[in-house]
Amino acid sequence: MELIRKKRDLRMTEGPVLNKIIRFMLPLMITNLLQVFYNAADMMVVELSGVEDAVGAVGTTSAFVALITNVFIGFSVGANVLVARNIGAKDEAGVSRAVHTAVCMSLIFGVSGGAVGIAVSKAVLVWMGTPEGLLGLATTYTYIYFAGIPFISIANYLISIFRAKGDTKTPLIVLMLSGILNVVLNLFFVLVCHFSVEGVALATVIANAVSAVVLILILMRDPGPCRFSFKQLRISKDALREIIGIGLPAGVQGALFSISNMLIQSSILQVNDRMVAELDVPASYEPVVKGNAATLSLENFAFTAVNAVHQAAVTFTGQNAGAKRYDRVKRVMGACFLVEGCVAVLITVLLILLRNPLLALYGVRAVIEDPVAMLAYNTAKTRIYIKWAPFIFYAALDVSNAVLRGLGKSMTSTTVSLVGTCFFRVAWIYTVFRHFSNLESLYISYPISWAASAIAALVCVVVVLRHRIAAQKAETNQVGALD
Numbered sequence: 225m226e227l228i229r230k231k232r233d234l235r236m237t238e239g240p241v242l243n244k245i246i247r248f249m250l251p252l253m254i255t256n257l258l259q260v261f262y263n264a265a266d267m268m269v270v271e272l273s274g275v276e277d278a279v280g281a282v283g284t285t286s287a288f289v290a291l292i293t294n295v296f297i298g299f300s301v302g303a304n305v306l307v308a309r310n311i312g313a314k315d316e317a318g319v320s321r322a323v324h325t326a327v328c329m330s331l332i333f334g335v336s337g338g339a340v341g342i343a344v345s346k347a348v349l350v351w352m353g354t355p356e357g358l359l360g361l362a363t364t365y366t367y368i369y370f371a372g373i374p375f376i377s378i379a380n381y382l383i384s385i386f387r388a389k390g391d392t393k394t395p396l397i398v399l400m401l402s403g404i405l406n407v408v409l410n411l412f413f414v415l416v417c418h419f420s421v422e423g424v425a426l427a428t429v430i431a432n433a434v435s436a437v438v439l440i441l442i443l444m445r446d447p448g449p450c451r452f453s454f455k456q457l458r459i460s461k462d463a464l465r466e467i468i469g470i471g472l473p474a475g476v477q478g479a480l481f482s483i484s485n486m487l488i489q490s491s492i493l494q495v496n497d498r499m500v501a502e503l504d505v506p507a508s509y510e511p512v513v514k515g516n517a518a519t520l521s522l523e524n525f526a527f528t529a530v531n532a533v534h535q536a537a538v539t540f541t542g543q544n545a546g547a548k549r550y551d552r553v554k555r556v557m558g559a560c561f562l563v564e565g566c567v568a569v570l571i572t573v574l575l576i577l578l579r580n581p582l583l584a585l586y587g588v589r590a591v592i593e594d595p596v597a598m599l600a601y602n603t604a605k606t607r608i609y610i611k612w613a614p615f616i617f618y619a620a621l622d623v624s625n626a627v628l629r630g631l632g633k634s635m636t637s638t639t640v641s642l643v644g645t646c647f648f649r650v651a652w653i654y655t656v657f658r659h660f661s662n663l664e665s666l667y668i669s670y671p672i673s674w675a676a677s678a679i680a681a682l683v684c685v686v687v688v689l690r691h692r693i694a695a696q697k698a699e700t701n702q703v704g705a706l707d
Contacts, residue, residue: 270410271585279518499512
């Protein structure tokens with residue numbers, strides 16, 4: 225068993241780069257896709273409940289749920305980088321301190337995040353302009369989902385620890401089994417117990433709880449410095465400071481992104497009201513909301529797939545930065561650009577070509593004789609064509625930000641992303657969208673912000689690497705002179 229675990233831990237500071245990145249990111253990609261499948265399965269199965277607005281209700285909550293979860297996910301990036309850096313530096317005591325501090329943080333963030341989410345859910349959904357038909361369902365879903373946030377938080381931090389040491393297969397196996405459990409429970413609660421949104425939310429909570437328990441048990445048997453022990457469960461001030469230093473910008477970035485997405489969701493609701501009012505027939509549900517929610521769920525698969533490369537770039541960069549192998553960091557960045565670019569193009573092609581059968585899974589279909597159904601379908605199609613044809617720009621931004629974080633420049637990455645995407649989109653909503661007030665003017669803000677931010681992030685990476693390499697050469701020359 226120990227030999228198997230050692231084989232799972234990649235040596236990121238030695239040997240070829242490209243094949244190791246692919247070996248690292250493929251299991252990670254499948255793992256991430258399984259995590260996203262939780263929410264997608266919620267929306268697909270809840271359509272079977274017969275409640276017309278159930279899909280729209282779950283989709284409406286996504287931006288708000290992400291506002292809470294992105295905070296602790298951002299800090300888990302800090303844990304990933306710190307553990308990876310200490311592994312690269314061969315500091316076993318530092319690795320152990322980082323692991324146990326990270327687990328403590330996951331508990332704190334999970335409990336506090338869940339409490340805050342439950343306390344403000346209804347008020348936030350009302351502020352977003354959620355219609356009465358969606359409000360009750362959406363509130364019920366968020367209450368149950370946030371009750372399970374501690375398990376989701378713990379699972380995310382534990383997965384980041386496994387990734388930091390190069391083991392992406394263990395989380396894959398655990399998430400695969402819990403994903404199957406999630407689907408089975410979804411079907412049981414909806415088809416047998418006749419629940420709606422409350423059933424799929426409960427299934428997600430139970431599946432994440434199982435994942436968290438299994439992952440912690442496996443980490444307790446780890447033969448290396450990442451081994452977890454309840455007796456050592458305490459917060460190290462030094463580790464906490466470093467995790468916060470790296471993770472805080474990522475957490476703030478995720479939270480502000482979610483706020484901008486909440487404003488976009490609010491704008492979607494405005495467009496929905498206007499377009500439904502223009503129909504000559506009554507609508508039994510919110511079609512624009514449903515079409516947007518279905519496409520958003522599909523997009524989560526796309527973002528998650530490329531995020532596997534992002535995580536690879538963060539981890540490989542972190543370990544090589546810890547070992548001061550900046551020449552390999554450049555190779556890591558080039559390999560990740562290549563891999564993520566290929567993944568982005570493949571996703572774009574598949575999403576466009578398979579849009580009809582994929583959207584049908586969410587009950588969104590092109591029914592010519594039904595104007596309400598056509599409004600939902602056209603909403604989804606518009607978002608796919610405008611947002612995903614230039615998805616390659618997002619891939620470039622994603623890799624550049626990952627390398628910056630791995631180098632410890634998380635604040636630089638956050639600043640670029642916030643200014644180039646988050647703040648830009650908010651300004652866009654209050655200027656361009658307010659003038660045109662249509663879906664096209666809303667969705668086009670995504671690719672424009674991706675392209676501008678990608679250029680800025682890449683320039684920052686080049687500057688930081690040049691500075692690090694120059695400083696390393698100067699240090700080497702100084703040591704040589706002393707000798």
